[in-house]
Amino acid sequence: MRQRFVRGALGLMAGAVAVSTVLGTSTVAAAPVHAAPGPVYSAPAAVPGVKITNTFWYSDRRVAMWVYSPAMGTNIQVQLLLARDWNFRPSNTFPQMYMLDGLRAQEDQNGWIINTNVEDFYKDKNVNVVLPVGGESSFYTDWKEPNNGKNYKWETFLTKELPPLLASQWRSSDVRGVEGLSMGGSAAMMLAARNPGFFKFAASFSGILQLSSFGMPQAVQFALNDAGGYDASKMYGPPTDPAWKEHDPYLLADKLAGTSLYVSSGNGLVGQYDTVSTIPYLATNYAGVGLEVLSRVTSQQFASRLNQLGVRAQAVYRDSGTHTWPYWQFEMEQAWPQAAGALGLATDRPACSTSGAIAPVYQANKSLGECLTPEYDVPGGRAQDFRGGRIIWSAKTGAQVVGGGIGGAYVAAGGPGGWLGFPTSGELGTPDKIGRFNRFQNGNIYWTVATGAHPVGGAILADWGKNGYETGSLKYPTGDEHNTPGDKGRVQDFQIGSYYWNSTNGAHSVQGKIFEKYAALGYEGGWLGFPTTNEISLKAGGKLTAFDGGNIYWTPAKGAYAIPPGPIFDAWGTAGYENGKLGYPVSDVEPITGGTRVRFEGGSIENVNGVVTVK
Structure with a gap:
C-alpha cells in the first residue's frame, strides 16, 4: 500500500508540475518576513447556539473545552495553551495562534500535542494557542455534503463560531496567526486567503498548496480515501467543480497580501529524522517520501505565484526530510520569530526573579524550571508561575508547589479563591507509589496516570479516609464531586464504585457488584434511594449495603440481589x-x-x- 501510494503520488505529480521542478537546497523565495498592512478585519458577531458544553483542565494553562457547533451539529473539542501571563495579568487579552493538524487527525488529541513539544515550547510566550481536535481528512473546510458520518463545516466553525467565544470567555484578542502541517498547512493558507485580515500570520509546513491543477483533485481523493475512507467529491464536488478553485491556495494567493507568510518543505530525501530503507536515498517512510516531494513542488509553485503577485513571504526549502512530525516541530520553532513579529510579540520576554517566601521553595524545587512571571496577587495570597508549575503562598499555609494535572484540577476547582482554599503541602507520593497528591485547606487532590487529577473534600474525604484513602476498597477517584440528578445529593466516582452524600444520610460508598446492581436499579433515582451504610461484611464472604428503600445483598456464588422492606x-x-x-x-x-x-x-x-x- 505504501509503495503503491508513492508511485501514485509521483505519477500524479508528473501531470501537476507545470511551473517549477527545481528542488533547491535551502533558499528564500519572495521577500522575507514582515508583511505590509493588510485589510481591516471586522470581528464576527456571536453565533446563536454556540456554547461550551464541558471543560477539562490538564494543567493551570492547558485546558480542553467542548464547543457545540450549530453548523456541524455536534460538540467539537478545542484545546487551549494559555498565554504566559494568563494568571499574572487577569485583565489582559492575548493574541492567538491556531495550530492545525494533519490528514490523520485523531478524535481525542491534536497531533501537535501528541507528536511535538508544542506545550513546553509555548509556555514562555504570550499567545493563546488554539488546538482544534478532530477533522480527519477534512482540510478544515466546509464540505458540500456529509460523508463518512461527519458533517464537516470547519471553516465556519474556526472563523465564525469559535472566535467570539475565544474573545468573550478566553481573553483572546483579534490578532491571530495560523500554522499547520500537511493538510493543516494547506488549510492555513486557504483559510487565511478566504478570510482576508482574519490572520496576521500564516504558515504551511509541508502543505499541499495547489489543489485544482491537473491531477491534484485525484491525488487528494487518493489521500482522503487512504486516511479514513473519505470521498473528496463530498468535499468540493468532482474535479471540474468550481469549488476546487475557490479553495486552492495557489489561485487565492493574491488574497494573502498583507499577511505575514512562512512556507517550508523538505524534498523527500533521507534526513536526520528518517531511517534509510534498502533502497538507496529512500526512507522507510515510503508514503512520507511521495507526500513531501508533492509538498515541495506545490510549495515552490505557490511561492513563485506570490513572487509574481508581489506578495511578500518567506519560503524555506530544506535539503532533506520526509513527511513526518520531527521536521514540523523544527519548522514550528524556526517560524516563531516571524510569527512573534506579526503578532506583536517580537520583543516579548519573561522578566522575573524569585524573592521572599517563594524563593526558598523554588530553590528546593529547581525542577520547576525558570520563572515565567513575577509574583502576583491571588485572592488571599500571592503566586508565581514557573515552566513546570506554580508556587502559591498565603500567610496561613506558607509557600507550596502546585503543578501538572493537580494544578489543572486546582484551577478547575477555583484555585486559591475556590472551595479548596490554599495548598498546605507540596506534591507528595501516595503510600502505594501509584499516585501523587497535594493537600489543601479544605480537601486533597489525587492524581494517577490512569485516573487523572480529582479533588476530594468534605464528608466524602472524611469517610474515604476512614477506609484507607486510595489503599482502601474504592481506590482512586475517577471524577469530581457533583450534584446527583435532581440536585438531591452529591456523588463522586471512584475506581471501584462511588460515594454518595445527602443531608439525611451523610456520605456512604457503594462498590463492586453491589454498585452494578444499584446502577441497574436506577442509582439513587430508583426505588432504593441513597445509601445509608457503607458495604458491610457478612458470613461466608457475603456483603450488604443498606439504602433508604431497601438492601442489596451479594455473595461470590450467587451474585447481588435487592430486597425492599x-x-x-x-x-x-x-x-x-x-x-x-x-x-x-x-x-x-x-x-x-x-x-x-x-x-x-x-x-x-x-x-x-x-x-x-x-x-
Whole structure:
C-alpha cells in the first residue's frame, strides 16, 4: 500500500508540475518576513447556539473545552495553551495562534500535542494557542455534503463560531496567526486567503498548496480515501467543480497580501529524522517520501505565484526530510520569530526573579524550571508561575508547589479563591507509589496516570479516609464531586464504585457488584434511594449495603440481589436473615400469581393476597 501510494503520488505529480521542478537546497523565495498592512478585519458577531458544553483542565494553562457547533451539529473539542501571563495579568487579552493538524487527525488529541513539544515550547510566550481536535481528512473546510458520518463545516466553525467565544470567555484578542502541517498547512493558507485580515500570520509546513491543477483533485481523493475512507467529491464536488478553485491556495494567493507568510518543505530525501530503507536515498517512510516531494513542488509553485503577485513571504526549502512530525516541530520553532513579529510579540520576554517566601521553595524545587512571571496577587495570597508549575503562598499555609494535572484540577476547582482554599503541602507520593497528591485547606487532590487529577473534600474525604484513602476498597477517584440528578445529593466516582452524600444520610460508598446492581436499579433515582451504610461484611464472604428503600445483598456464588422492606423481608428476618435456614437471596422480588416471591438459597418466601408463606 505504501509503495503503491508513492508511485501514485509521483505519477500524479508528473501531470501537476507545470511551473517549477527545481528542488533547491535551502533558499528564500519572495521577500522575507514582515508583511505590509493588510485589510481591516471586522470581528464576527456571536453565533446563536454556540456554547461550551464541558471543560477539562490538564494543567493551570492547558485546558480542553467542548464547543457545540450549530453548523456541524455536534460538540467539537478545542484545546487551549494559555498565554504566559494568563494568571499574572487577569485583565489582559492575548493574541492567538491556531495550530492545525494533519490528514490523520485523531478524535481525542491534536497531533501537535501528541507528536511535538508544542506545550513546553509555548509556555514562555504570550499567545493563546488554539488546538482544534478532530477533522480527519477534512482540510478544515466546509464540505458540500456529509460523508463518512461527519458533517464537516470547519471553516465556519474556526472563523465564525469559535472566535467570539475565544474573545468573550478566553481573553483572546483579534490578532491571530495560523500554522499547520500537511493538510493543516494547506488549510492555513486557504483559510487565511478566504478570510482576508482574519490572520496576521500564516504558515504551511509541508502543505499541499495547489489543489485544482491537473491531477491534484485525484491525488487528494487518493489521500482522503487512504486516511479514513473519505470521498473528496463530498468535499468540493468532482474535479471540474468550481469549488476546487475557490479553495486552492495557489489561485487565492493574491488574497494573502498583507499577511505575514512562512512556507517550508523538505524534498523527500533521507534526513536526520528518517531511517534509510534498502533502497538507496529512500526512507522507510515510503508514503512520507511521495507526500513531501508533492509538498515541495506545490510549495515552490505557490511561492513563485506570490513572487509574481508581489506578495511578500518567506519560503524555506530544506535539503532533506520526509513527511513526518520531527521536521514540523523544527519548522514550528524556526517560524516563531516571524510569527512573534506579526503578532506583536517580537520583543516579548519573561522578566522575573524569585524573592521572599517563594524563593526558598523554588530553590528546593529547581525542577520547576525558570520563572515565567513575577509574583502576583491571588485572592488571599500571592503566586508565581514557573515552566513546570506554580508556587502559591498565603500567610496561613506558607509557600507550596502546585503543578501538572493537580494544578489543572486546582484551577478547575477555583484555585486559591475556590472551595479548596490554599495548598498546605507540596506534591507528595501516595503510600502505594501509584499516585501523587497535594493537600489543601479544605480537601486533597489525587492524581494517577490512569485516573487523572480529582479533588476530594468534605464528608466524602472524611469517610474515604476512614477506609484507607486510595489503599482502601474504592481506590482512586475517577471524577469530581457533583450534584446527583435532581440536585438531591452529591456523588463522586471512584475506581471501584462511588460515594454518595445527602443531608439525611451523610456520605456512604457503594462498590463492586453491589454498585452494578444499584446502577441497574436506577442509582439513587430508583426505588432504593441513597445509601445509608457503607458495604458491610457478612458470613461466608457475603456483603450488604443498606439504602433508604431497601438492601442489596451479594455473595461470590450467587451474585447481588435487592430486597425492599415489607412482609417478605420481615419473614426472612424472623427466619434469621442470611444466618438462618434460608440463607442468602438468589433473586430479586419476582411477580407471581396473586403476589410476589423472593427465592433464597434454602427455599423461598411468597406473599400471595397478603398471606406470607415460607417454603
